[in-house]
Amino acid sequence: MVTTVAPVATVGRRSRAGLVLTIVLVALALIAPLLVYPVFLMKALCFALFACAFNLVAGYGGLLSFGHAAFFGSAGYVTAHAAKVWGFPTELAIVVGVLAGTVLGVVFGWIAIRRQGIYFAMVTLALSQMIYFYALQVPFTHGEDGIQAVPRGHLFGFIDLNQTMTMYYVVLAIFLIGFAIIFRTIHSPFGQVLKAIRENEPRAISLGYRTERYKLVAFILSAALSSLAGSTKSIVFQLASLTDVHWSTSGEVVLMSLIGGLGTVLGPVVGAVVLTTMENYLAQFGSWVTVIQGVIFVLCVLTLRSGIVGAIEDVLRRRSRRKAAPGV
Amino acid sequence: MSDFILRTEGLTKEFRGFAAVRDVDLQVRRGTIHALIGPNGAGKTTVFNLLTKFLPVTAGRIFYNDRDITGDRPADIARRGMVRSFQISAVFPHFTVRENIRVALQRVLGTSFHFWRSERSLEGLHARADELIEAVGLTEFTNVAAVELAYGRKRALEIATTLALDPEMLLLDEPTSGLGHEDIARISALIKEVSKTRTILMVEHNLSVVAELSDTITVLTRGHILTQGRYEEVSKNPEVIEAYMGTGHG
Ligand SMILES: Nc1ncnc2c1ncn2[C@@H]1O[C@H](COP(=O)(O)OP(=O)(O)OP(=O)(O)O)[C@@H](O)[C@H]1O
Numbered sequence: 376m377v378t379t380v381a382p383v384a385t386v387g388r389r390s391r392a393g394l395v396l397t398i399v400l401v402a403l404a405l406i407a408p409l410l411v412y413p414v415f416l417m418k419a420l421c422f423a424l425f426a427c428a429f430n431l432v433a434g435y436g437g438l439l440s441f442g443h444a445a446f447f448g449s450a451g452y453v454t455a456h457a458a459k460v461w462g463f464p465t466e467l468a469i470v471v472g473v474l475a476g477t478v479l480g481v482v483f484g485w486i487a488i489r490r491q492g493i494y495f496a497m498v499t500l501a502l503s504q505m506i507y508f509y510a511l512q513v514p515f516t517h518g519e520d521g522i523q524a525v526p527r528g529h530l531f532g533f534i535d536l537n538q539t540m541t542m543y544y545v546v547l548a549i550f551l552i553g554f555a556i557i558f559r560t561i562h563s564p565f566g567q568v569l570k571a572i573r574e575n576e577p578r579a580i581s582l583g584y585r586t587e588r589y590k591l592v593a594f595i596l597s598a599a600l601s602s603l604a605g606s607t608k609s610i611v612f613q614l615a616s617l618t619d620v621h622w623s624t625s626g627e628v629v630l631m632s633l634i635g636g637l638g639t640v641l642g643p644v645v646g647a648v649v650l651t652t653m654e655n656y657l658a659q660f661g662s663w664v665t666v667i668q669g670v671i672f673v674l675c676v677l678t679l680r681s682g683i684v685g686a687i688e689d690v691l692r693r694r695s696r697r698k699a700a701p702g703v
Numbered sequence: 704m705s706d707f708i709l710r711t712e713g714l715t716k717e718f719r720g721f722a723a724v725r726d727v728d729l730q731v732r733r734g735t736i737h738a739l740i741g742p743n744g745a746g747k748t749t750v751f752n753l754l755t756k757f758l759p760v761t762a763g764r765i766f767y768n769d770r771d772i773t774g775d776r777p778a779d780i781a782r783r784g785m786v787r788s789f790q791i792s793a794v795f796p797h798f799t800v801r802e803n804i805r806v807a808l809q810r811v812l813g814t815s816f817h818f819w820r821s822e823r824s825l826e827g828l829h830a831r832a833d834e835l836i837e838a839v840g841l842t843e844f845t846n847v848a849a850v851e852l853a854y855g856r857k858r859a860l861e862i863a864t865t866l867a868l869d870p871e872m873l874l875l876d877e878p879t880s881g882l883g884h885e886d887i888a889r890i891s892a893l894i895k896e897v898s899k900t901r902t903i904l905m906v907e908h909n910l911s912v913v914a915e916l917s918d919t920i921t922v923l924t925r926g927h928i929l930t931q932g933r934y935e936e937v938s939k940n941p942e943v944i945e946a947y948m949g950t951g952h953g
C-alpha cells in the first residue's frame with residue numbers, strides 16, 4: 376500500500392518545489408537588468424515566449440511545425456505598421472499584430488492539421504515560405520530594409536516605453552502572461568486531452584475524441600502566442616524585418632525547444648536563453664556562428680536526448696525514485 | 704429494435720487490389736459474446752478497423768442499432784456506444800493508471816476544450832476512476848505510470864479505460880494475447896462479468912477462452928467467412944480444423 380502513498384507525496388513535493396523555483400526565477404528576472412544588458416534580456420524573453428508557444432504544439436501536441444516564423448514575423452510587421460503608419464497606440468498595435476498572426480494560424484492549421492509527422496512539417500514550411508515571399512514583394516514591408524524606426528510609444532498612454540528599464544518590465548510582464556496562459560493550457564482538461572493525443576492518437580480517437588479539433592485549437596493558441604512574441608519584439612527593437620519571417624527563424628525556434636527540452640515546461644525558456652546568449656557572444660566569429668551552433672546542437676542531441684531540462688528532470692526523477700525505493 | 708446490435712452487409716476492404724476482407728455478412732446479437740476467429744492474416748483486425756471506421760470501407764454497409772454508420776468518423780463510433788481495444792495494448796504510457804482512466808471519463812463533462820480551466824476540475828472524477836481501477840485489480844498501481852506496468856496489467860488497464868465510457872458494445876482485439884495463465888483467467892473472468900450488461904465482439908486466438916466465453920463464433924479465412932455458429936458446431940467443422948492446422952494453430 377506504500378506504493379499508493381509515496382507518489383502522491385512526491386507530487387505534493389514537486390508542486391512545492393515548482394512554486395519555489397518560480398519565485399526564484401521571477402525574482403531573478405526582476406533584478407536581471409541590473410546585471411545584464413537589458414536589450415539582450417528583452418530579446419531572450421521574446422524568443423523564450425516564442426519557443427514556449429512553439430512547444431505547446433510540438434512538445435504537447437506532437438505536431439512538428441516548421442513554419443512558426445510566419446506568425447512571429449507577420450505579427451511583427453503588422454504591429455510595426457500599425458504603430459508607425461497608422462499611429463496606433465502601442466497596446467492596440469500589439470493587439471492588431473496578434474490578431475493578424477492568429478488569423479494566419481487558423482488558415483495554416485486548417486490546411487495542415489490532418490497531415491502527420493514530416494508531412495505536417497513540410498506543409499507548414501511551404502505555407503510559411505509563401506508568407507516570406509509575400510513579405511518580400513509587398514511595399515508595406517519595405518523589402519530588405521524592413522519597417523524601421525517604429526515608435527515604442529506610451530503604453531496605455533502614460534507608461535513611457537522609450538525608457539529601457541520600463542520597456543524591460545513591460546516585456547517581462549508580457550512574457551509572464553504568455554507563459555501563464557501556456558502553463559494553464561498544459562494543465563487544463565484541454566491539455567490533458569492534448570497530451571493523450573500525443574501519447575496515443577488512435578486510442579484517443581477510439582475514446583471518442585475528434586483529435587484534429589484539439590490539435591487545431593492548440594495550433595491556433597500557439598500561433599497567437601507566437602504572434603504576441605513577434606509583435607513585442609518589433610516594438611522592443613523598433614524594427615520588423617524579413618529575418619523574422621525567414622525559415623531560419625522557424626528552424627531556430629525548433630532548435631531552442633529541442634536543446635532546452637521539448638515537452639517540458641521550462642525547456643524552451645532555457646533553450647531560448649542559451650541560443651540567444653550564444654548568438655550574442657559568438658557574434659565576433661562572424662559566419663562561424665552557424666557552424667558552432669550546428670556543432671553544439673549535434674552534441675546536445677547526441678548527449679541530452681530530452682534536452683537540458685529533460686535531462687535534469689530525469690536525474691531528479693531517478694533520485695526521488697531511489698529515495699522512495701526502500702519504502703516500497 | 705432488432706435482435707442484432709451490429710450488422711454488416713457485403714463488407715469488403717481492398718488494399719491495392721488485394722482483398723483483405725471480402726463480402727463479410729456479420730450479425731452480432733445484442734447481449735452476447737461473439738468471437739471472431741481465424742488464422743493469422745485472415746482479416747480480423749481489418750474487420751475491426753472497418754467497423755470502427757479506422758479504415759474506410761471499399762464496399763458494403765455497416766449498421767449499428769439499425770442505423771447505417773458506414774459514413775461515420777471514428778470518434779463518432781465511440782460516441783454511439785461502440786468502443787474498441789487494440790491488438791497491441793493501447794494505453795497512454797506516461798499517464799498514471801488513474802489519469803489513463805480519467806481521460807476517458809472526462810469527455811462527458813463537456814469541458815475538454817477548456818484550456819483556461821484548472822486540471823483540478825477533473826478531480827471529481829477520481830472516485831469513479833478508482834472504482835474502475837479496483838474492478839480490474841489495479842488499486843495498488845493507481846499512481847504508477849502505465850509504461851511501468853507489466854503487460855497483463857496494461858491490458859487490464861485498457862479494459863478499464865474502455866469501460867469508463869460505459870459502452871453498449873465492446874470490440875476486443877485479442878484481449879488475452881501475450882498473457883500468462885493467471886492473467887488470462889483474470890481477463891476472461893472480467894470479460895464475462897462485463898458481458899452481463901453489454902455486447903462483446905472479440906478476436907481471440909486462445910481457443911479455450913473462446914470455448915469458455917463465446918455464445919457465437921464466426922470463422923474468417925482469407926478475408927471471408929468460412930462458417931459461423933456455436934463453438935461445438937464450429938469446432939467439428941473439417942474446414943475449420945483444416946484452416947487452423949494449416950497455419951499451426953491448435
Ligand atoms: N493497412 C494495410 N495495408 C495493406 N495491407 C494490409 C493493411 N492492413 C492489413 N493488411 C493485410 O490484410 C491482411 C489481413 O490483416 P489483418 O491484420 O486484418 O489480419 P488478422 O486476422 O488480424 O491477423 P492476426 O491474427 O495476425 O492479427 C493481411 O494480409 C495484411 O497484410
Ligand SMILES: [Mg+2]
Binds near residue numbers: 747
Ligand atoms: Mg489482428
